């Protein structure tokens with residue numbers, strides 16, 4: 402294994418795995434820290450954690466034990482994957498995990514770059530944009546768990562980390578890898594360990610990737626990983642053969658616990674043409690909606706693409722959180738999706754589509770999956786996935802990713818169409 406990656410959620414990890422696989426690396430996504438060594442031939446290992454919104458101390462502990470396993474696999478470089486919308490809270494977990502990895506690896510200049518131009522995430526002058534809006538006006542200010550109310554990544558990161566935060570601006574990045582390397586050295590000399598690096602185009606990310614060749618640790622969205630496979634290729638370390646991927650036929654079901662704008666639109670569109678069950682937070686909290694009932698509904702429509710969703714608009718989410726508490730609602734809905742997913746797979750579902758990072762973490766844990774093979778890209782940032790040795794394919798969609806017809810499209814690609 403050459404590149405060892407720690408992902409703070411499951412959709413984000415499959416997004417990173419997708420980028421590395423497209424870059425020609427042989428990638429496996431692991432669901433939690435594996436209990437055994439990686440199988441031979443894996444060039445990039447992406448360990449998915451569900452650590453984005455847990456207590457910072459727990460996120461650090463899980464990330465460090467992941468690092469320990471990755472180090473045992475012989476990795477030459479490490480990547481900490483977080484969200485392209487920098488999802489975090491004033492107490493973490495991006496800063497605390499980055500600090501712990503810096504200490505463990507002795508890293509002294511660490512790129513921080515959530516940019517992902519293919520999905521409209523740009524970093525310019527230290528500020529994060531989604532499309533033509535600042536992050537804090539993009540809908541992310543209403544996220545159920547990590548409301549992002551400040552678009553200045555340097556300012557948002559500062560209270561999360563013990564290190565002063567530096568910046569390499571777009572004018573330098575546009576000059577290419579040597580200029581970026583020199584700027585990182587200057588930031589290092591100025592005492593800045595974590596350095597926010599601007600990027601607005603894939604070409605910028607390729608240049609940053611090249612400049613990162615000798616860095617022990619890189620952090621960011623999947624975009625900044627775009628240039629990393631090329632470093633290994635130039636060094637003659639990766640084989641670059643694509644592994645064959647066959648789809649999986651059989652019944653399909655869709656679970657959506659994401660309340661992000663893109664998902665809400667995908668849910669509304671899908672529900673207009675297919676069987677759909679709305680899961681209301683209040684009914685879950687009162688025990689009126691159970692996993693048994695949700696699974697029964699979905700398994701009752703085997704010939705179609707049935708959907709069950711708790712996706713709701715910001716007012717409904719805020720109302721439920723005010724009545725029951727943010728963490729309590731999230732935990733109850735995630736628990737419901739986990740148990741529903743377990744029942745679906747036990748009931749014969751072979752293609753499972755899940756929308757939302759935390760939701761997907763719950764779904765994968767509910768089904769009990771150790772590792773995932775990476776298949777073709779469904780939409781930018783979302784690959785088709787298959788469970789090795791089982792007749793089960795998945796798509797784990799990040800909340801704000803995917804075209805309006807994502808669910809139909811994913812079902813076709815999972816089938817190999």
Ligand SMILES: Nc1ncnc2c1ncn2[C@@H]1O[C@H](COP(=O)(O)OP(=O)(O)O)[C@@H](O)[C@H]1O
Pocket residue numbers: 545546658659660661664681682711712713717718721722730731732734735756757758759760761798799800801
């Ligand atoms: N109707 C709802 N009311 C309140 N919280 C909800 C509702 N539906 C889902 N949630 C919670 O909101 C969170 C959504 O996060 P996630 O699944 O990561 O989606 P995204 O990828 O869009 O961020 C989850 O913890 C989920 O359980």
Ligand SMILES: O=C(O)[C@@H](O)C(=O)COP(=O)(O)O
Pocket residue numbers: 410412413414416417483484485486517622623661757758759782798799800801
């Ligand atoms: O970088 C991204 O945007 C995604 O890979 C990701 O991490 C998304 O997280 P969720 O929106 O919570 O699924």
